[in-house]
Amino acid sequence: MDFAPSDRVSELRERIRAFTSEHVMPVEQEAVRALDEEVRPGVPYPELIVGLRERAKAEGLWNLFLPDEEHGAGLTNWEYGMLCEDMGRSPVAPMVFNCSAPDTGNMEILAEYGTPEMKQRWLEPLLNYHVRSCFSMTEPDTAGSDPTGLAARADLDTRSDTGGGEWVINGRKWFTSGYNGAELAIVMAVTDPDAAPHKRASMICVPVGTPGFTGVRPVSVMGHDGGPGHWEVTYEDVRVPEDHLLGPRGEGFSIAQARLGPGRIHHCMRAIGSAERAFEMMCERAHAREAFGGKLAEKQFVQDFIAKSRIEIDGARLMVLHAAWKMDTEGKRAARQEISMIKVVAAQMHQDVCDRAMQVHGALGMSDDTPLALMWRQGRWLRIADGPDEVHKMVIALRELNRFKPREPVEA
Ligand SMILES: Cc1cc2nc3c(=O)[nH]c(=O)nc-3n(C[C@H](O)[C@H](O)[C@H](O)COP(=O)(O)OP(=O)(O)OC[C@H]3O[C@@H](n4cnc5c(N)ncnc54)[C@H](O)[C@@H]3O)c2cc1C
Numbered sequence: 427m428d429f430a431p432s433d434r435v436s437e438l439r440e441r442i443r444a445f446t447s448e449h450v451m452p453v454e455q456e457a458v459r460a461l462d463e464e465v466r467p468g469v470p471y472p473e474l475i476v477g478l479r480e481r482a483k484a485e486g487l488w489n490l491f492l493p494d495e496e497h498g499a500g501l502t503n504w505e506y507g508m509l510c511e512d513m514g515r516s517p518v519a520p521m522v523f524n525c526s527a528p529d530t531g532n533m534e535i536l537a538e539y540g541t542p543e544m545k546q547r548w549l550e551p552l553l554n555y556h557v558r559s560c561f562s563m564t565e566p567d568t569a570g571s572d573p574t575g576l577a578a579r580a581d582l583d584t585r586s587d588t589g590g591g592e593w594v595i596n597g598r599k600w601f602t603s604g605y606n607g608a609e610l611a612i613v614m615a616v617t618d619p620d621a622a623p624h625k626r627a628s629m630i631c632v633p634v635g636t637p638g639f640t641g642v643r644p645v646s647v648m649g650h651d652g653g654p655g656h657w658e659v660t661y662e663d664v665r666v667p668e669d670h671l672l673g674p675r676g677e678g679f680s681i682a683q684a685r686l687g688p689g690r691i692h693h694c695m696r697a698i699g700s701a702e703r704a705f706e707m708m709c710e711r712a713h714a715r716e717a718f719g720g721k722l723a724e725k726q727f728v729q730d731f732i733a734k735s736r737i738e739i740d741g742a743r744l745m746v747l748h749a750a751w752k753m754d755t756e757g758k759r760a761a762r763q764e765i766s767m768i769k770v771v772a773a774q775m776h777q778d779v780c781d782r783a784m785q786v787h788g789a790l791g792m793s794d795d796t797p798l799a800l801m802w803r804q805g806r807w808l809r810i811a812d813g814p815d816e817v818h819k820m821v822i823a824l825r826e827l828n829r830f831k832p833r834e835p836v837e838a
Pocket residue numbers: 528560561562563564565568569570571572600601602603604647656807810811812813814815816817820
């Protein structure tokens with residue numbers, strides 16, 4: 427494994443870092459407020475963020491996540507991972523570079539499984555304009571960590587008087603992140619209840635605004651319910667044409683898994699960028715603040731925070747880059763174990779580093795005068811979203827145990 431990035435990746439990294447520090451970080455608190463105040467149906471991004479997006483697009487810092495040359499930058503997971511670290515330095519930057527979840531995952535599956543009509547109607551606008559989408563899988567009444575138990579139904583009505591068949595969707599979802607202001611929801615619902623557990627559900631495209639598809643409330647998450655939000659939504663006899671099925675029928679589970687593989691690398695590398703920023707702030711504060719006759723930097727408790735954080739960030743980075751490299755060289759399936767491992771390690775590391783940085787900042791660290799509290803909050807979600815820690819640990823352990831399973835004695 428060669429750790430030296432190519433000239434192209436080094437150049438992109440430098441430009442992303444400079445763009446983020448010059449244009450995004452100075453206005454990030456304002457951008458977060460503008461998201462809360464301006465986003466509403468028909469307004470996916472506030473003006474401030476649209477301006478930054480235009481600028482990023484004009485500079486070619488746009489859609490870098492898609493590995494195919496046709497729609498994206500043709501970067502490998504390893505190369506794009508390096509860029510994610512720099513984008514992760516600001517919670518607002520991924521939106522600016524059109525690389526934020528859940529749009530990236532939705533664009534990936536539209537590019538891979540979408541029909542030409544779907545690509546024209548949804549993928550092209552998501553790639554080129556200021557449009558957002560959401561992904562609707564998790565339900566309040568069933569365990570999201572085990573989506574084989576989903577309850578939402580989509581039944582095919584082939585007698586529809588519109589001429590073609592229609593899916594009729596019924597169910598309740600929540601944590602449909604970004605519903606407010608989105609144009610499209612990709613919903614996962616049971617289409618084949620009698621099939622094997624992993625073959626029961628499918629993905630279906632539902633335009634926001636379709637009759638019966640209703641936003642119930644933005645779920646308040648750690649005291650925050652503004653902006654694109656994490657919405658509870660209901661589907662009540664929602665009808666969409668049969669051709670809105672995304673990918674093969676009954677393959678919802680495997681499409682969801684395919685969607686999450688690269689997404690987890692992106693989230694983890696952004697977590698590393700965010701932790702690196704928190705680390706820098708912690709060191710600067712330790713040099714600047716004095717207590718009990720000396721700088722905080724001279725106190726061994728604080729040095730312990732700094733040493734532990736350095737070790738943990740660098741360890742997590744190596745693991746994530748290794749997982750990305752394995753994904754590039756051996757495929758998503760071969761890298762499943764490594765991807766589960768980094769999801770646990772990077773999320774915990776990010777939370778610990780941000781927590782220590784907040785501690786060194788004292789009351790300032792709890793305030794919103796620094797981005798630390800926002801960064802911590804986003805990191806906390808990562809231990810649950812895209813698979814809770816415990817589920818990843820369970821599958822890691824089962825794969826390892828399988829390797830050591832006692833074999834039945836072979837009969838002579
Ligand atoms: C900020 C945020 C954004 C999100 N955005 C989206 C989105 O856009 N679209 C979407 O569909 N979903 C989204 N989610 C939902 C997320 O995918 C689910 O929360 C996650 O899959 C877990 O499902 P659950 O919340 O139903 O928890 P449950 O499945 O009820 O699990 C609860 C807890 O049980 C424990 N547990 C579960 N299984 C095991 C096990 N085998 N062994 C030991 N312990 C176990 C874990 O501690 C787990 O946290 C988001 C979540 C968050 C926090």
